[in-house]
Amino acid sequence: MFEQLGLIGCGLMGGSFALALKKAGLVKRVVGYSKSPSTTERARQMGVIDVEAPSALLAVSGADLVLLAVPVSATETTFKAIRHLVGPNTLIMDVGSTKREVIDAARRVLRDQVGVFVPAHPITGKELAGVENADPDLYAGRQVILTPIERTQPAQLDKAHAVWTALGCHVKQMSPEAHDAAYAAVSHLPHMIAFALMNAVTGQSQGEEFLSLAGPGFRDFTRIAASDPSIWRDILMSNREELLAQSRHFQRALHAFETAIAADNPDALESLIDRASTSRAHWRMSAIKPRS
Amino acid sequence: MFEQLGLIGCGLMGGSFALALKKAGLVKRVVGYSKSPSTTERARQMGVIDVEAPSALLAVSGADLVLLAVPVSATETTFKAIRHLVGPNTLIMDVGSTKREVIDAARRVLRDQVGVFVPAHPITGKELAGVENADPDLYAGRQVILTPIERTQPAQLDKAHAVWTALGCHVKQMSPEAHDAAYAAVSHLPHMIAFALMNAVTGQSQGEEFLSLAGPGFRDFTRIAASDPSIWRDILMSNREELLAQSRHFQRALHAFETAIAADNPDALESLIDRASTSRAHWRMSAIKPRS
Structure with missing residues (x-):
């Protein structure tokens, strides 16, 4: 039980x-x-928060648990704003989709106190941002990745494990580097591709007509393309090297399809599709959410 | 009311x-x-069909409505097998995802009788193929595209409109060429991309680990990658020119993202994402299915 978030x-x-x-x-x-x-103000009216703080620093005053839920690019400024009231027993976490830049910012600003910060990435979200879409069950049944560094305090790390577990999450721990590489592949690149596909379609003169014909496959494939532009600008920028490396992997894989098609080689094409289809059919999301 | 399908x-x-x-x-x-x-046999046991025919020809014998629901590449062989029992009042339709190759096959084989064939593409499906997944509501609320040619008989075209409408579909008519261009953009290319993404991830040594970390965004984005390999080999092959053209559009759009990221230009990146996000947020699937 925490006194104050x-x-x-x-x-x-x-x-x-x-x-x-x-x-x-x-x-x-x-x-x-x-x-x-x-x-x-809206958050208070909705009962999401009990008290409005006029500054980040005053929100931290008296808190034994601090959550930074700001765009990745605002992390460093936020750490600077709160550092003077961070106590030795405070647990600070973030929810950023990339971890190395966030950790670099924490090291630079918190310095000797960096051990109270436990970098966290809950694998969940919605295309609809904003407090009006806040949902007490958003985290239930989801994975949360913690990426502690060597200076992270064991007591803080234990508390972080405990709080996410108590929210029904499946907690996994890995290095910031491994985290950023993995999410470049399975999240950041898919987002960039979905954005690019939308722009490729709408950039054509018949784009509107094409869109009016699209069905459920397109709906699901492009769902993530509706994500918040400033949040995703930050995420893609802050993980750029891993993202560009994954994009090269993807383009090589795409090129293999184009080559089989252009060479009129249906056997090669089927074997490429078969590999993809088999992997996808066997894949199951970890920590499946009990509700839909 | 039809006597025999x-x-x-x-x-x-x-x-x-x-x-x-x-x-x-x-x-x-x-x-x-x-x-x-x-x-x-399974279809008969399930009550999907009433009588098993030992050949395609015998299924057509006595039928006033014929549906070809075979892979696109099997269309020509199927037309050849049934042509001798196609009467002047029979309505023949297909459900293929590409239309030009199917129509070429119909012209070659049916010749003077090609007017009884109404090419159709219902915009629906499931990743799970096979009669065991057959569903009386699969078509309800979906779009069906009819792509008649100049020789298509008006009476047959009217009947085709009527039968799909009676099944709760929203019927749209367009040229085979416009159909194939549109579905290259909003269906065939997304499938090829989803297949390629799966292969790009699983082709890396940490691929399995990456997959274990993927969340709901990845789940929806790659759902179509589980599609049937032989069906999709046919679709991609039979629409290859439009598909490769759409893939070039997509790669240009993707390159714009990579350029903004590599140039460390967050404003340019945000404006690209904003364009995609706004289009996707405003998009609504036509003929929304009433049930989930």
Whole structure:
């Protein structure tokens, strides 16, 4: 049980975390701050937070748990804003989709106190951002990746494990480097591809007509293309090297399809599809969410 | 009301069509044929068809409605097998995802009788093929594209409109060329990309680890990668020119993302994402299926 959650960023991810903690009876008080005062006010009106803080620093004042739920690019500024009230027993976590840049920022700003920060990435989300879409069950049944560094304090890491587990998450621990490589492959690249496909279609003169004909396969394939532009600008930028490396892997794989097709080689094409289809048919998402 | 549906191909698409016609009370008798006798037998045991035919020709004998639900590459052989029993009042349709090759095959084989053939493409499907997944509601609420040619008989075209409409479909008519271009963009290319992404991930030494970390975005993006290899080999092959043209559009769009990222230009990147996100957020699938 935490006395106070200091929530910095009261959007979809932060708001859902506050609601989940409250639902699980794990926190007495949530003090929230968002860059936009109207968001903070909305969060209080919705009962996502109990008290509006006029600054990130004041949200942290008195908090034994701090969640940074801000765009990855705002991490360093946020650490700077709160560093003076970070105590030795505070647990600070983030929810960023990339980890190396976030950790670099934490090292630079928190310095000797960096051990209280446990970098976290919950594998969940919605295309609809904003506190109005906050959902106490957003994290239930999902994976959460923790990427501690050598200086992370064991007590803080244990508390981080405990809180996510109590929210019904499956906690996994890995290095920041391994994390960033994996999510470049299975999340950041798919997003970039889905964005690019939308632009490729709408950039053609018959684009609108094409879109009007699209069916359920297109719907699911492009769902992630509706994601928030500034959030995803940050994610793609902050993991650029891994992302570009994964994009090269993908383009080689795509080229193999084009080569088989252009060479009029149906056997080669079928064997490429068969490999993909078999892997996908056997894949199951870890920590399957019990509700739909 | 049709006297007899001659169903050639008793898999997911054909079996679902037979079940839908029966559910709507539009057919007295379904005579079915599949290349694999065990499929035909299974279809009869499941009540998808009423009578097993030992050949495609015998399924057509006495039929006033014929549905070809075979892989696109089997179309010509199937037309050859049935041509001798095609009467002037028979309505023949297919359900193929590409139309030009199917129509060329119909012209070559049916010749003077080609007017009884109404090329059709229902925009629906499942990753799980086979008669065991046949579903009387597979077509309900979906779009069906008809691509008649100048020789298509108006009476047959009217009947085709009527039968799909009676199954709850939204019928749209367009040229075979426009159809193939549009579906290269919104269906065939997304499938090829999803296949290539799976192969790009699994082709890396950490591929299995990467897959174990993937979440709901990956799940939806790659759903279509589990599609049937031989069916999709045919579709991609039979629409190869449009597909390769669309792939070039896509690769240019992807390159724009890579350029913005490599140039460390977050504004350019955000504007690319914003364009994609806005188009996708405004897109709605036509003829939305009432059930989930």
